[in-house]
Amino acid sequence: MGARQAQKQQSRRALLDAGLHLLADQNLASLGVREVTREAGLSPAAFYRHFPDLAELGVALVEESLASLHVMIRSVLAEAGGAEELIDRAVEVIRQHVRDHRPHVRFLARERHGGVRQVREAIDAELGRFAAEVGAALALQPVSKGWSEQDLRMLAELYVDHMVSTAAAFLEAQEADPAREQRLVVTARLQLRLISLGRRHWQGS
Amino acid sequence: MGARQAQKQQSRRALLDAGLHLLADQNLASLGVREVTREAGLSPAAFYRHFPDLAELGVALVEESLASLHVMIRSVLAEAGGAEELIDRAVEVIRQHVRDHRPHVRFLARERHGGVRQVREAIDAELGRFAAEVGAALALQPVSKGWSEQDLRMLAELYVDHMVSTAAAFLEAQEADPAREQRLVVTARLQLRLISLGRRHWQGS
DNA sequence: AAGTTCGGCAAACGACTGTTTACTGAATGG
DNA sequence: CCATTCAGTAAACAGTCGTTTGCCGAACTT
Numbered sequence: 107m108g109a110r111q112a113q114k115q116q117s118r119r120a121l122l123d124a125g126l127h128l129l130a131d132q133n134l135a136s137l138g139v140r141e142v143t144r145e146a147g148l149s150p151a152a153f154y155r156h157f158p159d160l161a162e163l164g165v166a167l168v169e170e171s172l173a174s175l176h177v178m179i180r181s182v183l184a185e186a187g188g189a190e191e192l193i194d195r196a197v198e199v200i201r202q203h204v205r206d207h208r209p210h211v212r213f214l215a216r217e218r219h220g221g222v223r224q225v226r227e228a229i230d231a232e233l234g235r236f237a238a239e240v241g242a243a244l245a246l247q248p249v250s251k252g253w254s255e256q257d258l259r260m261l262a263e264l265y266v267d268h269m270v271s272t273a274a275a276f277l278e279a280q281e282a283d284p285a286r287e288q289r290l291v292v293t294a295r296l297q298l299r300l301i302s303l304g305r306r307h308w309q310g311s
Numbered sequence: 312m313g314a315r316q317a318q319k320q321q322s323r324r325a326l327l328d329a330g331l332h333l334l335a336d337q338n339l340a341s342l343g344v345r346e347v348t349r350e351a352g353l354s355p356a357a358f359y360r361h362f363p364d365l366a367e368l369g370v371a372l373v374e375e376s377l378a379s380l381h382v383m384i385r386s387v388l389a390e391a392g393g394a395e396e397l398i399d400r401a402v403e404v405i406r407q408h409v410r411d412h413r414p415h416v417r418f419l420a421r422e423r424h425g426g427v428r429q430v431r432e433a434i435d436a437e438l439g440r441f442a443a444e445v446g447a448a449l450a451l452q453p454v455s456k457g458w459s460e461q462d463l464r465m466l467a468e469l470y471v472d473h474m475v476s477t478a479a480a481f482l483e484a485q486e487a488d489p490a491r492e493q494r495l496v497v498t499a500r501l502q503l504r505l506i507s508l509g510r511r512h513w514q515g516s
Numbered sequence: 517a518a519g520t521t522c523g524g525c526a527a528a529c530g531a532c533t534g535t536t537t538a539c540t541g542a543a544t545g546g
Numbered sequence: 547c548c549a550t551t552c553a554g555t556a557a558a559c560a561g562t563c564g565t566t567t568g569c570c571g572a573a574c575t576t
Contacts (some may be wrong), residue, residue, distance in 0.1 A: 108573075108574070109572095109573065109574090110490075110521090110522080110523085110572090110573055113523075113572095113573090114522090114523065117523075117524085131426060132340060133338040133340045133341060133425060133426040134338075135337060135338045135340070135341040136338055136340040136341035136426060138562080138563065138564080139563080139564060139565085140562075140563065140564075141563095142564095148524075148525090149525050149526070150525095150563095150564080150565085151523065151524070151525065151526085151565080151566080151567090152523070152524050152525075153564095154524095154565080154566095155522080155523055155524070173406045180431045185559065199468070212392065212424075215424040216325045216425060216426065218424075219417075219420040219421045219423075219479060219482075220338060220421060220425075221336060221337045221338040221341060221421065222367035223336070224346075230483070256501075257501065259498075260498050260501045260502055260505075261505070263498060263502070263503075264473075266503065267472070267473070267476040268472070270471075270476075271472040271475075274424060277424075278435070282312070293464075293465045293468060295459075296462065296465045296516055297465055297466075297468070297469045299516075300465075300466070300469070300506065300509040300510065301505065301506065301509055301511060303508070303509035303512050303513060304505040304506055304507070304509030304510070304512070305505065305509070307508050307509070307511075307512055308505060308508060311501055311504075313543075313544075314542095314543065314544090315542090315543055315551090315552080317546065318543090318553075319552090319553065320553085322553075341534085343533065343534080344533085344534060344535085345533065345534075346533095353553095353554070353555090354554060354555050354556075355533095355534080355535085355555095356535080356536080356537090356554075356555070356556085357553070357554050357555075358534095359535080360552080360553055360554070361553095423545095448563085498525095501518075
């Protein structure tokens, strides 16, 4: 890649980082072009060399934010182990992921039902693909023997929804109270244990 | 109440309705005073006779939006019945509630993790009280015999989170595709059945 | 070495913003 | 019936906004 492209990528990164930083306490819909370029150290007009819209910057952030999610889920399911350890590891991975990618996670939580349709749809589509991936992984586990396609999908969605709720809860807990975070870990584990229990006794729909 | 107060209430309502209407495709943080008053048919300055802030209008909407929720939960738990019918009724009540209160529900979904701290905290506090109420109701059911306080709370939160996720899903499904709504009903029922199953086999933490 | 591409800039456009001011006039209370 | 209260108004304040324009100069191509 030439120095030309490299410098352009650098500016693009600066814009994305500036946006992500400003979105810490703001919605995408209330973000301004001038605001972003000011934070990024560029002139307002420079923005349009990279994105036609702020919405487009938003979808770029969505892709970036969810890329790490797929990596995350694999790291949970990669190492085998009993149901109990799997649960503990899953919760821990979520906790750590929120710690390591606060801005991205906050962005997702905030814009999932936010005011920008384009971004909302991008998140939903990606989350759907995510659920499919989880479903495929669940199908490989011995516990899922005899489960219908529909039931697997329903379970995967339950897990994904729970993960999203938990991540959002971590988001608020981590900046509020360190003790609250630990309580959250305990609760999430218990909930997953209960779901896992229901799963073992499932007789099909 | 005098005619004086009555007219003031009417203007206040107009502001709240205008806000709710505009928030259909916008965030609270990107809403403008002028925008709201224009929609409400008032002058910009009139706004300040009712609210100091747009954030305050937001918390007013939170209270309004969640008042109907408490009514809702009671209508589910009021009539007794087997676990199966209770689940079906719960899902149906949520579906209907979203239908009947679209703007309020959308507002809650959008601002729960939105850019206005004051509103976020109001929603979380109210949702916490809601979970406590659900927990108290769960404690009365025979299935909960021997359950610790913590376990009951964890279950209540699981139910509330699931309800919130389901309501948000209905929100998008209802304006997209009527068939998707029915699929959502089926999925939500299955998920609640699975949770209910885990609940019956719970041995305490 | 000359010509072209193109990322970034400053400046200007009209439109819109939140909030304050001094005011009007109808409902209120004595 | 007169004085007061107060919800609502119009006008003005000083900004910020998104977007387009013409231009510069460094990196590419040939």
